[in-house]
Amino acid sequence: MGGPGLLPPLLPLLLLLPGAAGGAAVCGLCPGPPRNDSVVSRYCASRAGAESDGRCCRERGARPERLLGLDLSNCSLRSLPPALAEAAATVVLDLTDNPLTALPNGSFLGFTQLQCLAVPLPLQCPGGSGAWEEVTASGGSRLCRGQRNLCNSSRELAWPCPENAACAPAGPGLAQCLCSSPFHGYKCLREGAFPVLLFCGILGAVTLSLSALLWGTQRRKAKTP
Template identity: 80%
Template sequence: MGAFTVLLLLLLPGAAGGAAVCGYCPGPLRNASVVARYCASRAGTESEGRCCRERGARPERLLGLDLSECSLRGLPPGLAEAAAAVVVDLTENPLRALPDGSFLGFTHLRCLAVPPALECPGGSSAWEEVTTRGGSRLCQGQRNPCNGSGELAWLCPENAACAPDGPGLVACLCESPFHGYKCLREGAFPGPLFCGILGTVTLALALLLWGTQRRKAKSP
């Protein structure tokens, strides 16, 4: 049953994740980081590795992520675990660029510190204030790209509404009762049918993998 368990862990998002990103760099929060300063000024927080969490919340909300001075040449693969973060520090790393969409889903991000050679994700227009101080560029006050002049409104099809999805990023959400490709289908989404098909396919794959591994184990 070992293969079956592994497959379930892979199919269930976050089942084997947890706080991996908090231990990506060794040691606790660095005293000089904007994350440490933010969490020290906020009551009811506790640190876990390079993360700052809201104490007592269920599930515990990750408020800050300190990846400063981690010798990063690229962003860690588990960065999405910190999508609820308010503060992120990436300073003192040899980062060359931040790929588009690096902070997809980071809708709560209010302060991002990056090396001064890098631009803020989404550009300066995605933030209320951009300042350079010493060895860091501070991107502060994430703006809602759906507000204002409405330049992004045309990106969403008819029957869809614009929603912020990170610095300079938007998502188009279907308005009820529309769903499907470009929100062209009207009516309730067939949830029970979809879940039934997904469950059947998942179970079939799991049984097939388990049977294959079992035959291999029995063969001499």
Template identity: 80%
Template sequence: MGAFLLLLLLLPLLPLSRAATGEAVCGSCPGPPRSGSIVARFCASRPGTESEGRCCRERGAHPERLLGLDLSNCSLHDLPPGLAEAAAAVVLDLTENPLTTLPNGSFLGFTHLQCLALPLPLECPGGSSAWEEVTTNGSSRLCQGQRNPCNGSGELAWPCPENAACAPDGPGLVQCLCDSPFHGYKCLREGTFPVLLFCGILGAITMALALLLWGTQRRKAKTP
């Protein structure tokens, strides 16, 4: 029982290799990329790629990089919960779905995304200023050429602190990365991050919680 509880506590810390390769999101809608979709055209025109489910992957890469995702005509009322698995995608098609909104941060981490097709009622994430070109065609909107918000002439809404540099984090989104050797809150701490100490404290807390839960369950089991 104790080992089982410890495993449950450690699960969030284990590497999610399946999620990293996008297996779940590739199978979230049946069939291959739809003929004529921007993903199908992209995959057919780019050497060294192959289709897997609704995904276009870089063939031979380890792990295989997900380059395109076609979720068009999938009867989606909301974005699929596994969409973050496609953060490495260059091309993404969400057209012909009854989507009414894109929650803030839906494309957080999508720094490689260069072509996004949406139902016409939806605006491009980050606004038109986050893209080089925004066009409409029938019932779809096409957002092309993601701009680097850190290269704009205007000031950022949340300027990075001293000892940190701005880095793109998706359409219209930025993150502040600490310059070496700074780390911690607002990059105020200098020196190497104490990895061993952090892991030791985290392991001790996890073990203590596991033992506490195990002891609680044993007492409940012994109570008549």
């Protein structure tokens, strides 16, 4: 089990991006609809108002479109594709029948809604068995059910946050510490409003300076015979 501690406050914003909600690219990673025997197809068939879209199961008529399930089973995956981040809002995910050798720590950062994950049998559930309510093995797959909230778990598993911060789930076996208003900064030790204008001004100045430097360097190289 692990946790990233004080994560950047950009995570909630990233999950609100259109790609994170729609997952258009990730639905086409493998050809055809969800396999009939996958946990995704069974979940999609049992849920009213759900429909298949490529390898995805979506909530029909939802705006923005909500991705409920993703079937990436038997896709010859040797590592998790970068596009998987688009499926952070999914509830059911199937990765079985793939030659995956590992699930790197933090692979499911932001997957706070994930409640059923099927992985190849040689792999462990992300976050360890303590991150799930139930872990079972059958045939060549391992099923991880009921993602636990580290922030509401026992003292041995709870993720410690510094003073002036609150714990928030960030995925299987992961948690983040969010500063309570009006605190911000390193370990939430600074009090008062975050200096957004100053931060943006400094960032803009640095960006312009670097752009001007690169432009000047490339211009001189172009003039050199």
